Amino acid sequence: MTKYLLVSFETCPWVQRAAIVLREKNIPFEFRHIAPDNRPDWFLAISPHKKVPVLRIDDSVSLFESNAIAEYLDETIAPRLHPEDPVVRAVNRAWTDYLPTFASAVTGTAYAETEADYVKAAANIPVAFDRLEKALEKQGAGPFFNGAKYSLVDAAYAPFLQRYFFLDRIKHLGEIEKFPRLNAWAETLLARPSTHSFPPAEFEAKYRENLRRRNNYAAQFVAPAEQAAE
Numbered sequence: 001m002t003k004y005l006l007v008s009f010e011t012c013p014w015v016q017r018a019a020i021v022l023r024e025k026n027i028p029f030e031f032r033h034i035a036p037d038n039r040p041d042w043f044l045a046i047s048p049h050k051k052v053p054v055l056r057i058d059d060s061v062s063l064f065e066s067n068a069i070a071e072y073l074d075e076t077i078a079p080r081l082h083p084e085d086p087v088v089r090a091v092n093r094a095w096t097d098y099l100p101t102f103a104s105a106v107t108g109t110a111y112a113e114t115e116a117d118y119v120k121a122a123a124n125i126p127v128a129f130d131r132l133e134k135a136l137e138k139q140g141a142g143p144f145f146n147g148a149k150y151s152l153v154d155a156a157y158a159p160f161l162q163r164y165f166f167l168d169r170i171k172h173l174g175e176i177e178k179f180p181r182l183n184a185w186a187e188t189l190l191a192r193p194s195t196h197s198f199p200p201a202e203f204e205a206k207y208r209e210n211l212r213r214r215n216n217y218a219a220q221f222v223a224p225a226e227q228a229a230e
């Protein structure tokens with residue numbers, strides 16, 4: 001049986017995307033979390049950009065980049081998550097190509113250093129949300145991106161939609177409610193067990209703690225009780 005090792009930082013959304021695909025396909029894997037500020041030599045030797053995720057296969061091959069990993073898993077292990085129809089598949093790939101832009105827009109407030117930067121970053125969120133709302137409108141009735149069948153697009157967006165809710169609970173953004181299809185899609189994805197690498201409340205606490213430590217503008221809105229409880 002093929003052996004899979006997924007190398008991770010605990011709260012990395014790109015790792016989460018790869019882990020979701022593994023879980024959707026019921027592939028047993030070893031999940032190994034390393035510390036971002038103490039990356040071991042064995043990891044640096046297999047990760048060309050020094051980034052996670054890396055998927056190590058049978059202790060011999062190392063794949064990097066979450067999209068390449070997701071595509072590889074989809075090509076090699078059933079059930080196929082990509083749609084059969086080549087046009088629909090191309091549309092799906094176009095939307096996974098949009099993910100890095102979506103991710104920066106949705107998580108930008110977490111990296112803003114000043115209030116002015118935060119306001120500017122928050123203004124990018126509805127632009128990205130509107131793109132997805134329109135895409136979902138074209139795709140059909142839901143509950144997943146392509147309708148009844150789960151896909152690699154669902155696996156890709158779930159971690160970032162989850163982070164929007166984390167950030168919204170740290171400092172109210174109130175954006176997703178304006179996009180009903182996106183909101184319903186996000187709720188479906190968050191309710192799906194494969195989305196979660198950790199129990200959701202524990203994971204949200206880890207996320208908040210990372211944000212607090214990063215000490216950017218939004219850090220001050222992580223509740224003082226949590227800061228006292230460290």
Ligand SMILES: N[C@@H](CCC(=O)N[C@@H](CS)C(=O)NCC(=O)O)C(=O)O
Nearest residue numbers: 012013014050051052053065066067
């Ligand atoms: N495009 C990459 C992004 C991966 C990425 O940015 N990973 C972050 C952690 S969430 C990382 O390893 N950062 C370390 C660094 O930039 O040195 C992918 O999709 O896998």
